[in-house]
Amino acid sequence: MRERRPGYDIVASPNDEPITLAGPPDALSGRVELHNPGDAKVVLRQAALTDASGLLGPRPVHPTLQPVVLRPAQGRSVPLTVALDPATPPGEYRCELDLAGSSRSAILHVTERFELDVSPEVIVVENRPREVQAKKLVVRNLGNVPFSVGDVGEVMLDDETIWCRALRSGGLAWSEREGAGLEDLFVSIFQAGQKEEAHAGNLLVRNVTGDVEVAPGRTVSLDLEITVPERLHGNSRYRAVTPLFTEDLVFLVVPARGAHVGTHSRRSSRPRREKGEGR
Secondary structure, three states, X not given: OOOEOOOOOOEOOOOOOOEEEEEOOOOXXXXXXXXXXXXXXXXXXXXXXXXXXXOOOOOOEOOEOOOEEEOOOOEEEEEEEEOOOXXXXXXXXXXXXXXXXXXXXXXXXXXXXXXXXXXXXXXEEEOOOOOEEEEEEEEEEOOOOOEEEXXXXXXXXXEOOHHHHHHHHHHHHHHOXXXXXXXXXXXXXXXXHHHHHOOOOEEEEEEOOOOEEEOOOOEEEEEEEEEOOOOOOOOOOEEEEEEEOOXXXXXXXXXXXXXXXXXXXXXXXXXXXXXXXXX
């Protein structure tokens, strides 16, 4: 259906009342009240924003308007959405909305959008405690506010198999205690878990690039130096997570290449003594 513009104003709101849209840069939304006072059908398919200040960028802005059909004396509240440049800074922007041959003042309230992309999603580090390992981190600012990336520092490690070892060692210690009950088993496993946790420690992550400001739309590459703590189990895997604004930096410590994987502790191979047996 082709657009049919009337020769009169169909915007129902007062002339001195601006049309307001609000939201993040790529998804501002609002409504406009329309009324057809004439005796012919009106069909609307498009609208336009005119920005005399140039603050919204050099490209023309065309709001999204679903096709509207207004019969004589009919009124409707119509949704209106606008997509600006994703890097448009937060703030209030005044412009003109051209609709059905009429122009009305409009106010765009652009809200803050904090969005970034971190690559790689997981930084893999080998379990080589006496080496400083160099890694690259790429950060993209997809939002409309700048942020700074500084040093990372120490990041707490979690052992993926900690409770497997705690169950084994704690259960073995419990089985060797004459007359130990079920509550003692829970305590023994918990204490074994605490001992295993002491082996994990913290991953040391240094941002050798230094503090970097990431402007909206900008991509930066950071050089990291990572040091693994001394007491990690050579055949286990560890995970560390630290926040970077709205995203997470995830580190995965894996067994070193060439290391023997799948070894078992000598103690776990000892014959299990049945409860009640003499020492």
